[in-house]
Amino acid sequence: MGLLSDSFIILAAPLFILAGNIAARGGIARAIIDLATVLVGRFRGGLAYVNIVDSMIFGGISGSAVADVSALGTFLIPQMVRKGYDKDFATVLTICTAILAPIVPPSIIAVLYAWLADESVAAIFAGGYLPGLLIALGMAVPTFVIAKRRNYPREPRPTLRSAAEAFGRALPGLMIPVIIMGGILAGVFTPTEAAAVAVVYALVVPPLFYRELRWRELPEIFADSARLSGVIGIIIGMVGAFGWVLTYSKFPLRVAAALTSVAPTWWIFLALAIVLYVFLGTFLTPSEILLITVPVLLPSAQLLGIHPIHFGMVCVIASAVGHVTPPVGLCLFLGMAISGLPMEKLVKPLLPFLGAIIAVLFLVAFIPDTVLLLPRLLGFIK
Incomplete structure (x- = not known):
């Protein structure tokens, strides 16, 4: 755990985890679903597009795929099934x-890479903004078909009043990513300080605006966040020792030389890296792969x-x-737990969306x- 606490940058990860967990339990997720329904619900298969937009917005709050499925899946999957969507489709889309x-x-993974x-x-x-948008559009293609x-x-076309109400209800939650990125871009605070501000904001907003978060739930939220952060800290500590051994043996330099000889151009190197990462994702978490x-x-x-x-x-x-393979x-596994469907029922419906993600990745x-x-x-790089 020492490495997790000694690095000021990496301290942002547990704080973003905590902010996301508070937001997920505090009513923000439901308000975002209502707003997305107003925006895209009127199209054929509207709730499917709502699912995509929800994840795009809520991802800007939680930073965690697991939190996304937990917060949105428990509401959206049953709602989609009630509206006539196939359960396997609703589950794999979520x-x-x-x-x-x-x-x-x-x-959170980007913080780790940085x-x-x-x-x-x-x-x-x-x-991450443009790739995220491209992946959302990519998943909209099989959704449309x-x-x-x-x-x-389709969902009923919203009235101007209902649209305004949905936006007003979602606005306090939408301010979390605005505060995070706005503060960082303006130089008001560092990413770690932004994460701390997001936690404070997430603690204040739900009780005032949504009234769904009870104070007695906070110990459980803090405990859940601490457990996940602890796992990341343990992995970082173990991989730190592993990295010292690798460096001492000069293994990274040998691998770098080997890859450079096998992949003479940058695009071949990236293609091989993608294949390696997707393979590793079948038995390792994203954090472990990066580390x-x-x-x-x-x-x-x-x-x-x-x-x-x-x-x-x-x-x-x-x-x-690797989160979805x-x-x-x-x-x-979270989707399986929410829907009650076994893995074999989800593999085939998963393929069109997985194919869209990998196509955009390339x-x-x-x-x-x-x-x-x-x-x-924005002036971050030359």
Whole structure:
């Protein structure tokens, strides 16, 4: 746990976890669902698009795919089934859209990469917006095809008054990502300080505006957040020792040289890295993958002229795919628990969405400006 507490940057991770857990239990998630229904519910298969938009917005609050499925899945999956959507479709869509949470700021995995690579957290945060939007659009493609083929229902067209009410109710929750990124971009506070501000804001807003968070629930929320943060701390400590052994043996330098010889161009290197990360994601968590591989692969990436922020976002997305892939994807198991469906019922419906995610991942890998454009415009990188 020492490494977790000694690094000021990495302290942002447990604080973002806590802020996300408070937001999930405090009524913010339900308000965001209502707003998304107003925005996209009127289209064919409206609740499916609501699911995608919800994850995009809530991911900007929680930064965690697991929190996303827990907060949104328990409400959206039953609601979609009641409205006539197939349970397997509702479940796999909720599982796959949760991958947006580790990509859009404030991504916990991105904080971890910034710490490992000694890069700007603000830069990697800014680099996640466009890839997150592209993945959301990518998942909308199979959603459109399936919704039209199965004739899924539309939600009633909202009135101006109901739209205004939904926006007003969601606004306090929407201010969390605005405060986080606005404060960082304006230089008011560091990412770690932004995480602390987000926790305080999340503690104040739900009791005042949503009245769904009871103070007696806070010990359980703090305990859940501490357990997850503790797991991350233990992994960091163990991998830190492992990294010392690797460095002493000069193994990273040998791997870097081997990869450079096998992958003579940057795009072949990134393609191989994606394949490696997706494979590792079948039995390791995203945090474990980054902690083990980034110190080994980053020198090779830089040697081939790949920008560390671009490489970092490719790593973040590729490792996050492991959340939804069998046999150990955490979001997959959460979706199974919520819906009651076994894994074999979800694998086939999962494939179109997983294919869309991986297709966008290769697009992001081969077009660096999908990641670097916004950080460059904001002055975080040259």
